[in-house]
Amino acid sequence: MKTIIIGGSATGMGxxxxxxxxxxxxxxxxxxxxxxxxxxxxxxxxxxxDNFQNPEVLIARTVEEFQxxxxxxxxxxxxxxxxxxxxxxxxxxKELKYDNLVIAVGAKPIIPSIKNIDxxxxxxxxxxEDAIVIKKAINNNSKVLVIGSGLIGLEMVENIKHSSRAxxxxxxxxxxxxxxxLDQEFTKLVEEKIKEQNIKLxxxxxIVEFVKDKDNKVCGARTLSGxxxxxxxxxxxxxxxxxxxxxxxTIIDLETNGAIKVNEYCExxxxxxxxxxxxxxxLSYLYKNRRTFYLATVANKQAKVxxxxxxxxxxxxxxxxxxxxxxxxxxxxxxxxxxxxMFIESNNLKTKEILIKDKDHTNYVSDQEELWLKIIxxxxxxxxxxxxxxGKNKAVLRIYxxxxxxxxxxxxxxxxxxxxxxxxxxxxxxxxxIHIALSKLI
Amino acid sequence: MKTIIIGGSATGMGxxxxxxxxxxxxxxxxxxxxxxxxxxxxxxxxxxxDNFQNPEVLIARTVEEFQxxxxxxxxxxxxxxxxxxxxxxxxxxKELKYDNLVIAVGAKPIIPSIKNIDxxxxxxxxxxEDAIVIKKAINNNSKVLVIGSGLIGLEMVENIKHSSRAxxxxxxxxxxxxxxxLDQEFTKLVEEKIKEQNIKLxxxxxIVEFVKDKDNKVCGARTLSGxxxxxxxxxxxxxxxxxxxxxxxTIIDLETNGAIKVNEYCExxxxxxxxxxxxxxxLSYLYKNRRTFYLATVANKQAKVxxxxxxxxxxxxxxxxxxxxxxxxxxxxxxxxxxxxMFIESNNLKTKEILIKDKDHTNYVSDQEELWLKIIxxxxxxxxxxxxxxGKNKAVLRIYxxxxxxxxxxxxxxxxxxxxxxxxxxxxxxxxxIHIALSKLI
Numbered sequence: 001m002k003t004i005i006i007g008g009s010a011t012g013m014g015x016x017x018x019x020x021x022x023x024x025x026x027x028x029x030x031x032x033x034x035x036x037x038x039x040x041x042x043x044x045x046x047x048x049x050d051n052f053q054n055p056e057v058l059i060a061r062t063v064e065e066f067q068x069x070x071x072x073x074x075x076x077x078x079x080x081x082x083x084x085x086x087x088x089x090x091x092x093x094k095e096l097k098y099d100n101l102v103i104a105v106g107a108k109p110i111i112p113s114i115k116n117i118d119x120x121x122x123x124x125x126x127x128x129e130d131a132i133v134i135k136k137a138i139n140n141n142s143k144v145l146v147i148g149s150g151l152i153g154l155e156m157v158e159n160i161k162h163s164s165r166a167x168x169x170x171x172x173x174x175x176x177x178x179x180x181x182l183d184q185e186f187t188k189l190v191e192e193k194i195k196e197q198n199i200k201l202x203x204x205x206x207i208v209e210f211v212k213d214k215d216n217k218v219c220g221a222r223t224l225s226g227x228x229x230x231x232x233x234x235x236x237x238x239x240x241x242x243x244x245x246x247x248x249x250t251i252i253d254l255e256t257n258g259a260i261k262v263n264e265y266c267e268x269x270x271x272x273x274x275x276x277x278x279x280x281x282x283l284s285y286l287y288k289n290r291r292t293f294y295l296a297t298v299a300n301k302q303a304k305v306x307x308x309x310x311x312x313x314x315x316x317x318x319x320x321x322x323x324x325x326x327x328x329x330x331x332x333x334x335x336x337x338x339x340x341x342m343f344i345e346s347n348n349l350k351t352k353e354i355l356i357k358d359k360d361h362t363n364y365v366s367d368q369e370e371l372w373l374k375i376i377x378x379x380x381x382x383x384x385x386x387x388x389x390x391g392k393n394k395a396v397l398r399i400y401x402x403x404x405x406x407x408x409x410x411x412x413x414x415x416x417x418x419x420x421x422x423x424x425x426x427x428x429x430x431x432x433x434i435h436i437a438l439s440k441l442i
Numbered sequence: 443m444k445t446i447i448i449g450g451s452a453t454g455m456g457x458x459x460x461x462x463x464x465x466x467x468x469x470x471x472x473x474x475x476x477x478x479x480x481x482x483x484x485x486x487x488x489x490x491x492d493n494f495q496n497p498e499v500l501i502a503r504t505v506e507e508f509q510x511x512x513x514x515x516x517x518x519x520x521x522x523x524x525x526x527x528x529x530x531x532x533x534x535x536k537e538l539k540y541d542n543l544v545i546a547v548g549a550k551p552i553i554p555s556i557k558n559i560d561x562x563x564x565x566x567x568x569x570x571e572d573a574i575v576i577k578k579a580i581n582n583n584s585k586v587l588v589i590g591s592g593l594i595g596l597e598m599v600e601n602i603k604h605s606s607r608a609x610x611x612x613x614x615x616x617x618x619x620x621x622x623x624l625d626q627e628f629t630k631l632v633e634e635k636i637k638e639q640n641i642k643l644x645x646x647x648x649i650v651e652f653v654k655d656k657d658n659k660v661c662g663a664r665t666l667s668g669x670x671x672x673x674x675x676x677x678x679x680x681x682x683x684x685x686x687x688x689x690x691x692t693i694i695d696l697e698t699n700g701a702i703k704v705n706e707y708c709e710x711x712x713x714x715x716x717x718x719x720x721x722x723x724x725l726s727y728l729y730k731n732r733r734t735f736y737l738a739t740v741a742n743k744q745a746k747v748x749x750x751x752x753x754x755x756x757x758x759x760x761x762x763x764x765x766x767x768x769x770x771x772x773x774x775x776x777x778x779x780x781x782x783x784m785f786i787e788s789n790n791l792k793t794k795e796i797l798i799k800d801k802d803h804t805n806y807v808s809d810q811e812e813l814w815l816k817i818i819x820x821x822x823x824x825x826x827x828x829x830x831x832x833g834k835n836k837a838v839l840r841i842y843x844x845x846x847x848x849x850x851x852x853x854x855x856x857x858x859x860x861x862x863x864x865x866x867x868x869x870x871x872x873x874x875x876i877h878i879a880l881s882k883l884i
Contacts, residue, residue, distance in 0.1 A: 010872070043806050046867055052806045155866075285862065296872045297865045319857040326864035335864050364485050364494045394836035399864055400843030400876075407861045408850030418761040419849045420727065422768035422777050422841055423739045424597075425488055430452070430738045434842075 001026050003310055004089055006079050007104035008032030009039055010296050011277030014303025015102050016071045022311040029072040031079050037063055042296055044131040049159025055132050084251055084270050100272045100310050107240035107278035107294055116210035119218040122234040125152050137233045142166035145221055145231035148238035149177035154329050156235050169200040169229055181336050185355055186390050193332050240294055242279040255281045259292045264317040266306045276302030285320030286339055286385055293321045324403055331392055335399035338386035338406055350379040354440045358433040360395035362425040371395050375437045382411050412441050443468050445752055446531055448521050449546035450474030451481060452738050453719030456745025457544050458513045464753040471514045473521050479505055484738055486573040491601025497574050526693055526712050542714045542752050549682035549720035549736055558652035561660040564676040567594050579675045584608035587663055587673035590680035591619035596771050598677050611642040611671050623767060623778050627797055628832050635774050682736055684721040697723045701734045706759040708748045718744030727762030728781055728827055735763045766845055773834055777841035780828035780848055792821040796882045800875040802837035804867040813837050817879045824853050854883050
């Protein structure tokens with residue numbers, strides 16, 4: 001049985017590795033457009049932030065390591081066409097037939113149509129090459145403009161600040177940072193931290209034109225409101241979209257955002273064709289609504305599901321995702337899980353919610369810090385559908401508990417309020433912030 | 443309606459405060475044997491460890507504060523007798539009638555019958571006075587003998603080491619430390635840490651006689667094996683027992699360890715008499731076996747249950763406890779929850795288990811540390827019944843997730859393996875240690 005996998009990132013190489021373990025006789029060919037595979041793109045900001053110096057650390061496993069296990073990897077190769085009737089892929093005048101096809105082409109950064117966007121000092125945060133050129137571009141005299149204040153934007157900001165004395169400006173189209181992820185009470189504290197770090201934050205504005213110098217380099221950016229931001233490095237982090245150009249005029253069902261529609265077995269509408277990771281839309285765990293989760297964790301799990309289903313080792317469903325996220329931003333830590341405010345509002349869910357501000361542990365052990373928790377409960381099901389936390393010193397790892405309660409679909413009742421969470425003075429208080437929140441929700 | 447509460451610690455004052463909020467017309471009288479109420483005994487080791495200097499910090503709420511809210515507190519008073527037929531308590535030649543009685547007398551340290559145990563430099567870890575005298579007794583030249591290596595013993599050891607250069611010896615009757623709480627793979631690492639800290643640990647031995655000098659002070663301790671340990675401060679931390687002498691010859695049902703038997707409403711066998719906290723036995727959450735949980739968290743929750751039931755605000759059951767515990771021991775952190783090895787063995791439970799050693803977060807972010815996790819599953823129910831963790835830098839707060847999974851009684855299956863836990867490089871890996879463990883249990 002021959003499986004062709006298009007894409008060499010988390011999903012693609014995840015399928016390859018797992019399938020290879022499950023079925024030693026399976027022929028596995030990965031076709032992908034880079035020199036390397038298995039990029040841990042989440043590490044890019046930390047490389048830029050001088051957490052490590054060798055960009056090869058970003059590569060979880062090399063092509064050679066995969067080849068040794070029997071997986072074939074065809075590098076630097078773009079698949080030009082797939083013929084789903086013939087069950088064949090085409091590239092560089094070659095035809096390669098498959099029994100099973102896995103589409104794992106990932107996502108690509110959104111590049112807005114702004115004048116002079118082609119300047120050589122505008123960078124996306126997507127590849128190993130991006131990581132290397134950004135790190136080289138930034139020095140203590142840099143004026144960095146970060147466009148977009150989502151997770152990647154803020155991780156870049158923190159790391160640039162960590163490794164240099166560069167001046168940083170963030171521009172955000174929305175009225176607050178991290179808007180899709182966290183409610184205003186939390187993002188307000190992030191914005192205060194941005195200010196405290198002497199980083200300029202411009203909200204409700206956007207870049208309409210870059211000003212270039214004679215070297216084809218940006219030296220300024222004009223905003224919709226008419227201001228000009230002085231900058232010599234631009235980080236473009238306004239989001240990503242499924243990298244599915246190749247499938248646009250094919251029989252593969254796509255969402256309007258270009259994501260490939262898959263069922264819970266990660267099967268597309270075409271037999272023996274699977275898709276997973278950032279290029280597909282999946283069902284959310286709670287309400288089974290279709291979304292694209294651009295998360296490495298989802299890619300990993302879908303890779304496993306695909307390999308199980310191809311090998312027929314077992315029939316394996318993707319259970320859905322909660323969009324659980326955690327981020328460090330200087331000394332602040334934020335975590336969230338579940339359906340966001342926009343989903344709740346657009347679906348007119350009847351909810352009750354509570355916001356608690358407490359302390360992480362007892363007052364008499366050092367480093368006691370503030371801890372914030374919001375829990376949103378669907379009044380129809382009486383189950384938790386959203387949690388948000390902000391704290392310091394890893395106190396937000398309590399999100400593991402809240403995710404587990406969401407996952408288990410437990411009722412918010414008097415028994416839950418008594419959940420036996422751990423207490424000792426350096427870690428918590430006898431009545432934990434989670435107990436306080438639950439007691440106010442029943 | 444008049445409620446008399448015997449005992450001024452977590453349970454007693456918890457009932458008083460909550461009942462007072464629920465029913466402003468309720469007459470509440472606390473009778474207790476100390477000068478103060480609401481001692482946070484968990485803070486004693488941290489006071490000894492110089493985390494704070496004022497012992498009043500150990501008092502969560504003063505007598506005066508309670509009195510102001512309308513709760514009457516009778517201090518320095520031992521109840522001498524309860525007449526359950528007359529519904530009256532007796533002390534100092536007084537009779538006081540009640541409608542409801544709450545027994546919240548807590549536990550007291552076990553004092554073994556060892557020769558010279560009455561020496562003035564042998565201390566228990568139970569009261570504010572204990573805290574003060576221990577702190578005064580220890581200096582850089584002290585030779586401290588800690589008897590017992592349970593939670594309190596080890597917290598004392600860590601804190602004494604933190605605040606002084608005292609020589610410390612631990613003696614433990616069992617073959618390893620923390621035996622009731624953690625399996626050997628974990629306690630082994632604790633014992634290595636004890637050694638690394640230049641603390642002497644003697645196992646499978648016990649003190650049979652203290653050697654006193656002319657000032658009625660211990661200057662040595664003879665062990666069963668015949669050795670003499672040089673010491674001038676002795677910390678006795680071999681455990682506690684319910685402080686229920688007063689009820690031994692009464693109609694109140696007691697366990698063999700002296701604990702008061704209560705049902706899930708925290709009612710004793712006598713009408714209108716409640717008990718909670720360290721002086722009673724409660725049902726464990728998972729198997730509904732009777733145990734005494736000497737835990738502040740349990741006391742707090744039972745206090746709430748009692749107040750709810752007395753006030754009839756709502757009928758409230760105690761859901762049971764898991765014996766969840768967390769402890770810091772130097773740079774190590776340990777957490778556990780659920781039924782212990784002894785329970786599993788004595789009930790012949792058919793279990794499967796997995797021990798995983800992994801890392802807490804990505805290799806390229808600083809301070810990556812080892813993380814250990816054991817999960818035990820009951821094969822009959824396919825549910826998690828025990829979890830144990832060891833790590834550093836708060837990584838063991840993942841126990842919140844595992845406690846939640848136990849509490850929700852979820853099946854360990856392929857859907858659970860996909861639980862959407864948070865990932866970002868400073869906090870975790872894309873496949874968390876919990877995912878790894880679950881994947882090996884299905």
